[in-house]
Amino acid sequence: MELNIALLAGDGIGPEVIDQAVKVCDAVAKKYEHKINWTSALTGAAAIDAVGEPYPDETHEICMNADAVLFGAIGHPRFDNDPSAKVRPEQGLLKMRQKLGLFANVRPTFTFPSLIDKSPLKRERIEGTDLVFLRELTSGIYFGKRGREDNGNTAYDTCSYTREEVKRLAKKGFEMAMSRSKKLCCVDKANVLESSRLWRETVQAMEKDYPEVEVSYEFVDAVAMRLVQWPNSYDVLITENLFGDILTDEASVISGSMGLMPSASLGEKTALFEPIHGSYPQAAGKDIANPLATVLSAAMMFETAFGLNAEAQAIRNVVDKSLNEGVVTEDLAGEQKAYKTSEVGDWLVQNI
Amino acid sequence: MELNIALLAGDGIGPEVIDQAVKVCDAVAKKYEHKINWTSALTGAAAIDAVGEPYPDETHEICMNADAVLFGAIGHPRFDNDPSAKVRPEQGLLKMRQKLGLFANVRPTFTFPSLIDKSPLKRERIEGTDLVFLRELTSGIYFGKRGREDNGNTAYDTCSYTREEVKRLAKKGFEMAMSRSKKLCCVDKANVLESSRLWRETVQAMEKDYPEVEVSYEFVDAVAMRLVQWPNSYDVLITENLFGDILTDEASVISGSMGLMPSASLGEKTALFEPIHGSYPQAAGKDIANPLATVLSAAMMFETAFGLNAEAQAIRNVVDKSLNEGVVTEDLAGEQKAYKTSEVGDWLVQNI
Numbered sequence: 131m132e133l134n135i136a137l138l139a140g141d142g143i144g145p146e147v148i149d150q151a152v153k154v155c156d157a158v159a160k161k162y163e164h165k166i167n168w169t170s171a172l173t174g175a176a177a178i179d180a181v182g183e184p185y186p187d188e189t190h191e192i193c194m195n196a197d198a199v200l201f202g203a204i205g206h207p208r209f210d211n212d213p214s215a216k217v218r219p220e221q222g223l224l225k226m227r228q229k230l231g232l233f234a235n236v237r238p239t240f241t242f243p244s245l246i247d248k249s250p251l252k253r254e255r256i257e258g259t260d261l262v263f264l265r266e267l268t269s270g271i272y273f274g275k276r277g278r279e280d281n282g283n284t285a286y287d288t289c290s291y292t293r294e295e296v297k298r299l300a301k302k303g304f305e306m307a308m309s310r311s312k313k314l315c316c317v318d319k320a321n322v323l324e325s326s327r328l329w330r331e332t333v334q335a336m337e338k339d340y341p342e343v344e345v346s347y348e349f350v351d352a353v354a355m356r357l358v359q360w361p362n363s364y365d366v367l368i369t370e371n372l373f374g375d376i377l378t379d380e381a382s383v384i385s386g387s388m389g390l391m392p393s394a395s396l397g398e399k400t401a402l403f404e405p406i407h408g409s410y411p412q413a414a415g416k417d418i419a420n421p422l423a424t425v426l427s428a429a430m431m432f433e434t435a436f437g438l439n440a441e442a443q444a445i446r447n448v449v450d451k452s453l454n455e456g457v458v459t460e461d462l463a464g465e466q467k468a469y470k471t472s473e474v475g476d477w478l479v480q481n482i
Numbered sequence: 483m484e485l486n487i488a489l490l491a492g493d494g495i496g497p498e499v500i501d502q503a504v505k506v507c508d509a510v511a512k513k514y515e516h517k518i519n520w521t522s523a524l525t526g527a528a529a530i531d532a533v534g535e536p537y538p539d540e541t542h543e544i545c546m547n548a549d550a551v552l553f554g555a556i557g558h559p560r561f562d563n564d565p566s567a568k569v570r571p572e573q574g575l576l577k578m579r580q581k582l583g584l585f586a587n588v589r590p591t592f593t594f595p596s597l598i599d600k601s602p603l604k605r606e607r608i609e610g611t612d613l614v615f616l617r618e619l620t621s622g623i624y625f626g627k628r629g630r631e632d633n634g635n636t637a638y639d640t641c642s643y644t645r646e647e648v649k650r651l652a653k654k655g656f657e658m659a660m661s662r663s664k665k666l667c668c669v670d671k672a673n674v675l676e677s678s679r680l681w682r683e684t685v686q687a688m689e690k691d692y693p694e695v696e697v698s699y700e701f702v703d704a705v706a707m708r709l710v711q712w713p714n715s716y717d718v719l720i721t722e723n724l725f726g727d728i729l730t731d732e733a734s735v736i737s738g739s740m741g742l743m744p745s746a747s748l749g750e751k752t753a754l755f756e757p758i759h760g761s762y763p764q765a766a767g768k769d770i771a772n773p774l775a776t777v778l779s780a781a782m783m784f785e786t787a788f789g790l791n792a793e794a795q796a797i798r799n800v801v802d803k804s805l806n807e808g809v810v811t812e813d814l815a816g817e818q819k820a821y822k823t824s825e826v827g828d829w830l831v832q833n834i
């Protein structure tokens with residue numbers, strides 16, 4: 131099979147972790163006799179520096195012509211404490227999500243037996259946790275009307291959802307629940323927000339089409355609690371954009387394996403795969419960042435974008451093996467020897 | 483001193499835990515020679531049943547004429563899965579906050595040495611945690627314009643803030659930071675939301691008036707993570723209404739002492755004190771609920787509303803004593819004997 135993949139390395143540690151994922155993908159492709167055509171493109175602060183724009187049209191072109199997008203990270207501290215900066219890397223991220231139509235952000239949180247003790251939670255709380263969030267990614271308060279009034283002294287943002295937007299996200303949620311343990315939790319704030327009431331009534335109306343799925347409805351504040359108390363009581367969760375931003379980040383640290391968590395963002399026409407750890411600027415260029423989240427994102431890509439399950443499993447197996455044999459970067463090494471980012475990549479390639 | 487206190491027991495376990503707090507307050511008042519005039523009023527589902535309204539005008543009258551309000555909890559499961567119910571207990575809560583002008587919700591999270599092992603977090607993560615959130619409580623998306631368009635197929639909510647609203651909340655935050663360790667964290671989503679940019683620029687402009695306070699700015703998603711990872715790295719945090727709803731609930735479970743966490747809601751004219759645990763309907767009427775959060779809320783009331791610090795400390799001391807001697811309800815008893823709600827209250831009174 132011929133695989134056309136757009137490669138957006140982005141900022142911070144993005145380029146180093148992407149390099150390892152590319153090596154691993156090429157090794158898998160060789161083993162299973164595929165041909166990958168990689169096309170690199172600029173994004174984030176790197177793109178602002180080069181062409182004054184965090185998501186240039188040329189990059190969009192490349193993504194639209196690819197079968198899938200593999201993405202590193204964007205964001206740079208020099209923009210962080212300057213809320214008035216005219217061009218910001220995050221705008222590129224939001225523009226990319228919207229222009230590519232990536233409406234469903236899939237973020238799993240699971241545990242690796244060998245890493246349970248890295249979790250801030252006690253073993254008995256976190257053991258067996260295997261949940262996945264579907265976060266709506268192209269609507270809500272991120273993309274509603276916003277502005278200032280009264281000489282800049284009043285600021286507003288609008289959270290708006292249409293029934294169709296809720297439906298297409300919820301449909302993915304029901305389907306994912308069917309392929310897992312048939313439990314779906316709809317997270318909202320229907321006791322206060324009108325948009326949440328639309329979410330709840332839309333999901334309620336879909337229940338009859340999936341009679342086997344057991345659906346629960348929980349308020350976002352209650353979920354923020356239970357994620358810390360009993361994370362393993364959840365399976366598939368669906369939610370709107372801003373709640374998803376907060377809760378998926380909260381969920382990402384409970385496993386203690388944040389450096390390993392992959393994600394996918396799905397649209398009608400294309401899909402994008404990225405590690406959730408962000409650009410981690412303090413580590414950029416040092417060859418110390420953990421590449422495994424990006425490598426596991428590539429596994430999700432083989433499975434979700436190309437339907438190549440054996441290839442995905444081959445990647446997951448070699449990642450498990452590296453963890454079991456302690457071939458890991460400093461964040462996971464503890465008292466043991468810490469490998470460099472590129473050394474972990476090389477080891478994975480040799481063991482595919 | 484003569485203390486005029488409005489008493490809103492509310493729903494679920496509200497009445498039982500309020501009863502214990504009243505007994506304790508009366509005992510403290512006797513010891514320190516104060517006279518408390520209690521005036522009870524209806525609120526929540528109880529008020530809907532009695533007069534068709536969750537926050538009746540008469541209740542408001544009573545609150546406005548009191549020096550402080552002691553509140554139990556509101557909410558009833560019969561309203562929970564009916565987003566379209568016309569009258570809901572929560573509306574009473576929101577109306578009460580707005581009409582009483584309770585713009586600053588103060589929610590501490592701290593640990594009790596004897597309860598550290600109840601935390602879902604590992605001991606070394608949670609030990610020493612002593613933080614306090616100031617959540618803006620009368621504006622933002624809770625009170626902005628909301629509605630439906632397009633035949634009910636589009637729903638929207640508006641988050642709006644004025645500079646003055648941010649200032650008065652931030653002022654309380656800076657003052658609280660000055661009385662503690664002089665560290666203040668402003669939690670926002672300034673990389674996306676215009677209202678957050680107003681928050682950030684307003685707080686930045688206030689920094690010069692509090693040169694001793696070290697201010698940091700963090701995104702809400704990052705705080706949702708760090709609260710689980712390193713809760714003891716925070717001290718005073720200020721944030722807007724919805725972020726505060728989510729994060730204070732998340733923070734409340736990390737200590738493992740949710741049943742003990744008090745809160746205060748401060749306004750220009752009056753202040754309200756309540757346990758954060760909610761109405762806990764499953765336990766209502768069983769005399770098993772933990773009354774300590776309500777008793778500690780009464781301690782906050784003595785201190786904050788009346789400036790009676792010795793009285794507040796006397797309450798805190800007797801609560802500590804009950805914990806150390808194992809005079810606790812079933813949620814904390816473990817293998818030991820569990821006391822009834824009313825028995826804990828009686829014991830506190832005898833030991834004041």
Ligand SMILES: CC(C)[C@H](C(=O)O)[C@@H](O)C(=O)O
Nearest residue numbers: 205220223224375673674703
């Ligand atoms: C950088 C920021 C705009 C972004 C978001 O809020 O969506 C990030 O937090 C994420 O979750 O991908």
Ligand SMILES: CC(C)[C@H](C(=O)O)[C@@H](O)C(=O)O
Nearest residue numbers: 321322351557572575576727
């Ligand atoms: C009941 C609900 C409206 C309320 C809120 O969201 O403010 C509650 O969660 C709280 O935090 O007091």
